[in-house]
Amino acid sequence: MPQTKSEMQYEVLQTAEDKLKLSLSGRMDANSLGQLWTELIGLVKERNPQQLVIDAAGITYCDGAGVGFFLECMHWQQTKQGVCTVDNLRPEFQKLLDTFSSLGKTFHLEPRPVLDVKGIEFLGNSFLRITESLKDQIAFCGELAVHLLKAFKNPLKNLRWADIYLVIQRNGLEALPIVLLVNFLMGLIMAFQAAIPMRQFGADVYVADLVSLSILRVLGPLMTAIILAGRTGSAFAAELGTMKVNEEINALYTMGLNPVRFLVINRVLAVIILIPVLTLFADLAGLLGGAVVFKSFGYPMITYVKQVINAIRINDFLGGFVKSFVFGFLIAAVGCLRGIQTKTGASAVGQSATSAVVSGLVLIIVTEGTFAVIYYVLGI
Amino acid sequence: MSCENESIINVRDLTAGYGEVIILDKISFDVYKGEIFVILGGSGCGKSTLLKHLIGLYKIQSGEILIDGKNIAQAQGEELTAIFNRIGVMYQSGALFGSMTLLENIMLPLEEFTQLPREAREMIAAMKLKLVNLQGFEHFMPSEISGGMQKRAAIARAMALDPKIVFLDEPSAGLDxxxxxxxxxxxxxxxxxxxxxxxxxxxxxxxxxxxxxRVIFLDKKTKGIIAEGDPKELKEKSKIEFVREFFNRVGVNGGKPVQ
Incomplete structure (x- = not known):
């Protein structure tokens, strides 16, 4: 009885114990075979005939997928020392079958070779990779320092000020709203969370001291740096990464222009200029957040201002300010470095952007810790 | 080779361009089944623009393009997908997906548009790679092979679903x-x-x-087709001087150095 499914039909005739005849008709393309492939191949494998005859008289259309099916049957029969013949195929389809079968008997692939790396080898490889990357970073820092010094020798001539202004606008001015919002909420949340337990001891007036000290010394510069790592570091990496993929960086090299001088210096300088300004705004927004909570607890604003002025010294403010320069340098430099290190392909650009943010965040936290120790030792 | 009179692409009064700028003005031509049809012209005459309109990447301004009887300009959704499944395109750069191996690149359309089991997809993809003489490179990434090989792999990918028409954008650009x-x-x-x-x-x-x-020759000035036919005949007999010069590779000043 003919089996009907989609646009292709088949009929099975077991003419003898070891002889199977398969009558196919209709369209044999990737669509119709999609439903029947497993069924038909399964049937052939199950009956396991010595002689398989495929009668293709009824085939009205056959493409590469159809030919693939015939070749699969032939291959299977061959592995079982059996015979497979395709009869009555229309000449135009026979030509197609001949074209492909002349290319080879089988199209089965060796499985993809998997790199078998043993534990110790893996460790060694990782160590080499890390040292290699460290070497790159040190070399990059050196190159950056040299070009920065050169730039400062004659800032008007050696620096591309138009580019610097553009970077400041995109990464400073346009980042201001988010920096203000995050730091305002930071101050607000911290003041609110601290006020509840402190109130039980009648110490809620010291919320102002807590907020102002932590915002100015740590949170203002830190939050600004984190926002910039996400916003600017990734943008630099993606921008330079795309340039690398498009061979623009190679073009600079071969024109005799150093990519670090041309692309990195202006970005690093711009971020060093903009980040302290952003940090200043961040500090103010944080203090304002604290003030809102303070006011809602029924204290007059003058009390908050006096508490803040009493609590902080100029060193607290300057300490945060100095840190922000270092943060800015690290974020911009690591973003540019990852961009320049981009390999080929679209996914490489994504990896560079991710790596720029991750490295940026790690560097920020490590620097924060280092500064905490230094300030403690110096008594700042 | 070509079965005359049975057309597979019909372009009627096609006007195309970008915004206000018109690049092709009311051009009409047919492509016949089984032939190799070449679009020619000097730089900036709209060859790539025409190709991108033929494959439905850009919206046409007026006229119609029938691909195997279906109007690609008006097709949407599943109808458009059905047309796309019947054509294959090789882009100038190859445009292979860099994150996939060659085999995976070719298996992708088979995976998305058919219900073939994995081993069948793999086999058909391997067949197509062998057809373009890339056996042994199935598991290579596009970045690991040469430009010429990338183009061949891109042709194999364009043929993954056995299309009736394959469009090639500058197949020999950048090759030795x-x-x-x-x-x-x-x-x-x-x-x-x-x-x-x-x-x-x-x-x-x-x-x-x-x-x-057969070739058509596009012209920048008239924004239309100035010559059509067998290139060997056009080289000798075209009435238009520019076309003869093009085929005979004559430059400014008859190809002689300017004094």
């Missing part, structure tokens, strides 16, 4: 003469043995004379 000639032979082989219709944009004169059954 030998690789370029090999690619021409491959295109001829595919057209003759698989009955695929090819629409090719190219500048390479050698390629044109080897593969083209």
């Amino acid at each position: 003469p030998i690789t370029s000639a090999e690619l021409d032979q491959l295109i001829l082989h595919l057209a003759q043995n698989l009955g695929i219709t090819f629409v090719v944009v190219t500048h390479e004169l050698d390629s044109i004379f080897t593969i083209a059954d």
